[in-house]
Amino acid sequence: MKTELIEKILGKKNSTLRRWIINNFLVILIILVGILLASSILIRSYYYNTARSFVSSRMNTVSGLLTRSYNNARENYSTEVKNTVTNWSEKGRIELLATDTKGNTVLTSSGFSPRYDLATRDLYDSLLNENSGSTSFLGRLPSGENIVAVTMKLPKNDAGYGTIRMMSSLENIDRQIDTLILTMIVIAASIMFLVAISGMYFVRSIVVPVRSLGVMAGRYAKGDFSIRIAKKNDDEIGDLCDIINKMAEDLQTSDSIKNEFISSVSHELRTPLTAIKGWAETIEGDPDDTETVKKGMHIITTESERLSQMVEELLDFSRMQGGRFSLVPAKMDILAELGEAVLIYTEKAKKEGKELSYEEPDMLPFIVGDKNRLRQVFINIIDNAVKYTDPAGKIEVEAGLENGQIIITVSDNGVGIAEADLPRIKTKFFKPNHTRRGSGIGLAVADEIVTLHGGTLTVESVLGEGTTVTVRLPIEYL
């Protein structure tokens, strides 16, 4: 029952509270108890020694007087001893008494039979002692009372006095010491109480938020990223809350981007497939209508091409993710690849009523690069420019040399990109504009290819005004 209660207070094994109690609270408790014990021993011995010195000093005074009288008038010595004992002025504090040579008390300053059980060690020590020095005793009587006793052997005398003794109770001193120790215990208990309260508060201030962090993390693990952790303090735990909240936000974003990607890719795949299926069925229904067959076959071919281009893009992307995306570099003419990409889109742009202009420069230096990949970059950005420009829009492609770099810009006066979306435009699956077809990985792939060539791809855009994509490639590459 008791251990159950202790277990309940300590919490589960390895809990922070239990560790704090063992590492902190118990250590402080042990130190305080040690200090209490040591100081109570020191205080007691200090008080007792002071009491013993006081009684000894009184005894020295009395023995000095008696020795003088013994030396001056030996015949009056016994009377002097008797007078000293009976007239003892400090009997309230110290009892003075005389014993015979066997140790029996024969005279007391109070006049009554002595309060104390007198058979303390100092008496025997003194009686057995050859010399006339004083002996002392400090300790507990069988009655339980603490006393200090000092005994001095007397020289032989006609009344047969053996020793003269002083005895004093330590009752008052004990009471003082007890009060002092009790005060110290109260102070120590208050310290422990304060340590416990502040420690509990401190542990709670860590354990409670950590527990709620655990609960939140558990919900994130189950895929629920909608909740956020309330930050209480601006400390390390507060920082951790911020980081976890940021992480949840990113996970939520990437989760929704992933879902959007899946739905947009499915949509992208379905559109050409529907066209292919529809036209195949039409041809099957009337295979002799050459006009329809010709038109249908054309659509089937272009849609299949679009499909395979998309699949290629997805494969590239998955290679990029797996780190298996590599270049086959060779000396190449960048203008040839750019020209080819422009050519692919010239017809398409014309059909859609858009103007695609390209002023080919006379010559640019050869570079070392992967021509297929670079052509893919140009195709991706020109495709975007055409795609995101409305009919009657204009797309300009330019190429040139600047500061030892080849610069290619594709600018359009199309729909543009919102300022808030610009920083994430090159992020995979990011597709702010859902009105046009696309998987949201074209720019991510293009950026990766350009980066692998040691170049940069930048996108500048104003919503509703147009976009300029700039590719910079170093001439010296590899």
Ligand code: ADP
């Ligand atoms: P997508 O296949 O969706 O076009 P991209 O990675 O090529 O994917 O482009 C990402 C997003 O950037 C697009 O969804 C589009 O919103 C925006 N974008 C890219 N190029 C242009 C452009 N020339 N004009 C306007 N928006 C563009």
